[in-house]
Amino acid sequence: MDVHRSFAQIAVVEAGVCRDEGRIGVRPEDLRAWAEEFLEPGDEVALEATTNSDAIAVMLRGVVARVVVSNPRKTRAIAEAKVKTDKVDARILAQLLAADFLPETWVADDRTRRRRRLVAQRTNLVKQRTRLKNRVHAILSRNLVATCPHSDLFGSAGRRWLAGQDLPGDERRSVEALLRQIDFHGAELTEVEQDIAADALDDPVIARLMTVPGINVTAAMSIVAAVGDFSRFESPDRLVSYLGLNPRVSQSGNSPAAHGRITKAGRGQARGMLVEAAFSAARAPGPLRAFHRRIHQRRGFQIATVATARKMAVLCWHLVTKGEDYAFARPSLVAHKRRGLELAAGSESRRGPTAGPSRDYHIKELRDAEKALVEQQERAYEVLVSHWQPQKPAPPA
Incomplete structure (x- = not known):
């Protein structure tokens, strides 16, 4: 057909x-x-x-x-x-x-297709809202308005500052119209994220992926929606190739292999979320930050971030196929992520002694103790890598 x-x-x-x-x-x-x-x-x-x-x-x-x-x-x-x-x-x-020569692709089930639609809808809303925000910044720039002193121009404090700026009448009306559109897309985005959170709430695979630093519910849902069944990949390298994070290789005859940029095959949205997660993990204490720092010193920041995204894809394959959580996870941070997922799904907010395990994340002493432990694991990883030597091939029998 x-x-x-x-x-x-x-x-x-x-x-x-x-x-x-x-x-x-x-x-x-x-x-x-x-x-x-x-x-x-x-x-x-x-x-x-x-x-x-x-x-x-x-x-x-x-x-x-x-x-x-x-x-x-x-x-x-x-x-x-x-x-x-x-x-x-x-x-x-x-x-x-x-002739049985047709390369076959995997057909997703109903739940995976629904997740892909939700993730694509969220990505589209984020892009549209970003475009509208950039238009507001462009209006301020061409009217020589100083940079907003607040961290978020579109928050409550930033909007009060924006209302006090001297703009021509037509520009002022354009800004107000753009703000209304931003609010509309923000409301739509909140509903989509609530649907994503409700779908991810009882999924053990997403809960396991969220134990990795840098991976929140959005990144975990994007990965699961793109991959579907992790068991259909025989090795983590197959998953890396499916996500387009492996480098291009060209080799012929006796010439050495030439490695190029990543292939960017598969779903770009999941690959982009992995890169964002790698950027976040590179700033959090742990072995992933040590890995990113080591590649950064040799190849630069961008290559190090993509390499970390590839390592995180390999890590996701091992965690899901072996049914294990991330060994270097911070318990209070994982509980904080879990509570944020429950709140996004519509759970009732709790205060006081019944706040649950996520309150440990807001206790500075406990948070610092967990960071110190993870930093120790980071240093252990650095020592391990610095003393690592490639093994010689075994002699022929």
Whole structure:
């Protein structure tokens, strides 16, 4: 099936002969009618990954023996074809499926697809709100307004300062209109984050990932939504490659391998959240900060941050597949994250002696004691790395 938005071109390989079967609609009723009339329980169906391919694959899985959703980047016979039409694409897909040469992609379940939609919606709202804030800053800049003395221009104190600035009438109206739009997007963002928190509240995988410094509920949800089932990756390197955090490698003949920038394959949103989490973990005490500092001294800040994001992806794979929490986690910080997740999901706020374990995070003595312990583990990691020597290969038997 060469799938488009309103139709799909069909080609069939049967007894080694390929033939065209015309077009069908991709509405649910069209797909059901076509499946009942033409498909058999032993058939196999192939289609490329598109916007609506997951929904089509879910509908057809209960009718045929196998549904293969192929990766269009790896279907080189279609991407590099000199003659490229819907009929040609459908024929190539059918022939590759019959020869079992079609690269298959994983089809997410309903919960994972819902999580991906929530994460994408949140990312879109954050981008739109950032764009509006930048327009306010641009208005202040072109009118020679001094920098806001408050940390947040769009907080209560910052808005009072902004209301007292001398701006032309049209610029003042533009700022007020932008502030109204910012408030609207902020309210929508709050609702989406509440849905994310409610979905993540009882998920043990997200709770385990949140034990890692720098990973909050948003980053954990982005990783889980992008990966889905961690067990489908045989090794952490496969997960790193899926997230696009591995470097490009070019090697031929006797020449040494040349490493380039990261591939940036897979979901960019999850990769971006991992990089943000790495930036946060690089400022918190612990082995991750020591790793970031060591790479920073040799390769620079940006490469060190991406390398830390890669290490955190490997760490996430080990934690989830082995069912363990992060060994160097700070208990009060983890409880503080957990309480923030509960509050975001709509839990009732508690004060006083019944505040729960998250109150330890606000006790300076306990917080400093945990930081001192984690800093000791950071120094132990630095000593371990400084004395590490690569092992020589074992002699042949």
